[in-house]
Amino acid sequence: MALHPAGRPASPAGVAPVAAGLSALPSTPRDAVAARCVLSAAYSLRLTLGDTTADLLSAHAVLPDGTVVLAVDAMSRTGGLLVAARGHSGAVRLDVTHLAPVAVRSRVRARLRILGTARRFDPAALDACDPATVMSLLDLPPVALWSIAPDEVVIDRAADPVAVDLDAYRAARPDPIAVDEAAHLAHLSRCHRDVLDRLGTLVDPAVSADATRIVPVALDAEGIVLRAERPDDHIDIRLPFRAPVVAAAALTEALRTLVR
Secondary structure (H helix, E strand, O other): EEEEOOOEEEEOOOEEOOOOOOOOOOOHHHHHHHHHHHHHHHOOOEEEEEEEEEEEEEEEEEOOOOOOOEEOOOOOOOHHHHHHHOOOOEEEEEEEEEEEOOOOOOOEEEEEEEEEEEEEEOOHHHOOOOOHHHHHHOOOOOOOOOEEEEEEEEOOOOOOEEEEEEEHHOOOOOOOOOOHHHHHHHHHHHHOOOHHHHOOOOOOOOHHHOOOEEEEHHHHHHHEEEEEEEOOOOEEEEOOOOOOOOOOOHHHHHHHHOOO
């Protein structure tokens, strides 16, 4: 085992180090997918440069390799700090809080932290982008674009933080359903209430008996999560699909199959 100069074991190649004071569990491919989902679904993120922070709203996009593109006015204070930070490894910090897209208690699902290196966005990167990514870049505010290449990715999901393997992060793709989860759940509640009511009957009666309501709180390619809310607490029940859903068009059928 390789050792850090201070005598600690060195991080394996491709594994992001975790900041002092944080314990870390071994990462899995699911952690990489979760990190990409959090980032791609986020409407906002917090940018930190030294002791300066800025909350960016609808001002970021994610390239296929996980590079984060920020739209920041080069003439602003934040833009000036990005200029000063260019090329310095780990000089840029991005924080994203992932919330359940429904009105329930305990909405925070995960917190994502990325330390990265800032560079001017290279238009040549468009050659490796799919049409959806190109459209997300075109939707950014018409100001200077900056690429943030991750040097460290840490995801915290109410347990020990996990240092995500950087190679796995770059290779991962967001869950095709989870990225548009809020829209899918809203559509189900608005147009397929019958399906949701029948899904509620699959919850163990011992759990649902004293529940004030049962509401869907999470949805991804592999299943749906229902929450049985009680006056003082709640229980989440995951109902897995028979097979992963690879496209939104197949989602309703996957849900109907659950209740047949």
